[in-house]
Amino acid sequence: MAVREQTGTSRLQRKLDQHGFTRRDFLKYCGCLAGMMGLSSLAAPQIAEALEIGAEEGGLKPVIWLEGGSCTGCTEALTQGTTPDIPQLVLETIALNYSETLSAAAGHSLEQARRETIEAGGYLVVYEGAVPTAYDGNILLVAGEKGTDILLETAKGAEAVIALGSCACDGGWMAARPDDAQAMGVQRFLSEQGVDVPVVNIPCCPANPEWLTAVIVEYVLNGTLPELNDRNEPAALFNQTVHDNCPRRGHFENGEFVYEFGSEEEAKGYCLYPLGCKGPQTYAPCPITRWNRSLSWCVEAGAPCAGCAVINPMNPQGNWVDENTPFLDRHKDFAVGPISFQPTTVAAGLTVLVVAVLGVHCAGMKLAGRMDGGADFEAERRWDARHDKPAAHEAAARAQQLYDDLDELGLELKNTGAHRKRDAAGRKKATAVEVAAKAQGRAASDNAGASAAPAEDAAADLADLLVRPTDEPEGGDK
């Protein structure tokens, strides 16, 4: 009885009561947490208990919340307007010591709190916003101190740093072209500075507070960070795409698309792919956790996913803004200096150019009379002729002889199955017999010339076969 009494009115529970949340709400939330931590939702009661005991025993995990080059949107997302929700309450109860935006303290007393926390050790850092490094870090000063120094100093003693929001992950908006601030993410900055502390990236613009709470709760309860993927994001959260779990996915597969805002298709809630939805390329659990107390999220609300979860922690130039603008086009723009263009423009333009060149080339081929079987062959390869190779000369001489013979007979060779007779040239028309006789004569004289290639025997045989008694070979002219 006494025990029940105690848990029933734990510090956390009292706080929740104050804000009108029932125990059922709390347990439901703990079930969600379990899901995000990769546990079965059956673990909800244990999580609830652990959270309450943690809060009760004053085992507050100190969390230092730093603002870098940020718009404070991630903080806003956590505090969500008028009333706090359960994740925020939980976070406040188990953690959170120092926040530039939220703290009641201000100025020097706040800085003092940070120093004391660092000295005491055993704390986590949440870093919001990009790390602007231009002008040697002087671009961002807090209480007269460089933001980069504050991050370094605070991160060195931390158990882990959580980079909250896409800006903190890889520079985000700050690093977008033209990137005057030379911004980068926490992970890259710390590794460049040789600070060896685990970094957890929680992307999105802003980051969903539920994901942050899940990571901190897991750390507080288990003493371990969640399993991370190769972008250092919690794998349980960020290994599936928005497209994988999107409620409009059925429309995608059926080929039911919104091509225009304000259209009938939009009213029907069709898939936003043609409007540049980046869901297929964006790894985030938005459709599952959803936003604003699980109320809705971008695509559900009718906006194509802008891909704000796309991060490249070690490469600020791969920030989600540059990777995904224009937001309403299927592909990103490429930028060369100040000019940006769509991949399709370049590719289709190049193809049209190639086709045009081929058209011109085709006209050239026509003019050069090559369309009808190609130009005449060279008798000898040019390189051979220049390099004086006896064997090549010999072969060339024979080829030339062949062409001369044909000329003499007034024959033009055609692939289409006929020797065309060149009447216009006023030449004598050749008959099969004449042709064969000529061939035989040449083969015979070659044989006499004692250059006995086996092929020539075959040619002689062939000539024999061709010379047969067809006395009146020439038919009528047509």
Place this chain on the structure above:
Amino acid sequence: MAHLAHYREAHPLPMVITHWVNLIAMIVLILSGLEIHYPLVPGVMGIARGLHMFFAFVLVVNCVVRIVLAFVAKSAPAGGTRRLVRDYKTWLPQRDNKHQLWAWISYYLFLRREHPIAAKLGVPQKIVYLLIAPLIFFTAYTGFCLWGPTMGWPIFTWGTQLVGGAMNMRVIHYFCMWVFIIFMCIHVYLSLVEGASPATLIFFWKETPGLVYDPDTMNITGFDGMGKEPDYGETFKDPVRAAADAAAVAEREAAREGAE
């Protein structure tokens, strides 16, 4: 003037089939790929993606088969001859093609009048066709990276990370398609511009008469009329075929006489 004779030995039947498969797969992939890129035709996205993946496998398997064929099948090293060598040898540098890169380029740039004498595949042709196989495999790789984004196979996530994410992978895959389209424009143009003979051979396995090439002396020695008109010069036919062709010629001439 005529081309070299187009003998079946240049493109044996299995290669004719792989070429057909290549053509069909490529057309389906391009059309379905364009639909995936931007679904201009509503209602067929599921079909387009299904076809795209199916023909992706067809294309890759076909390419592998073609490569294996190169080592097991034989083909003629040059046009205008029925002599056979292992097909892969016709893809390597050949004596017949020595120092001919510029010869071919200058021919097509109208800087020279005469057609270069060459092996079955001219130098630029050889280079470009050889690049097609790696390009098919590369395109397939980028396509597979897009196919199973959630399966997280390390071999695919590795490449996706390398190019900076799935968006870049998509754009690269998309560009690959345009490389194929440009290749096809040039390829089809060049294979048709000097007459239909090359195409009738690769598609319908139909031979056409033409000049005869002697791979030993690496030059032209005669003309093979393939039984329609008199042959000329040294044609290197085997005696049986020569007899058949000669008989056909005699028959035609007799028929013509009769008509008279």
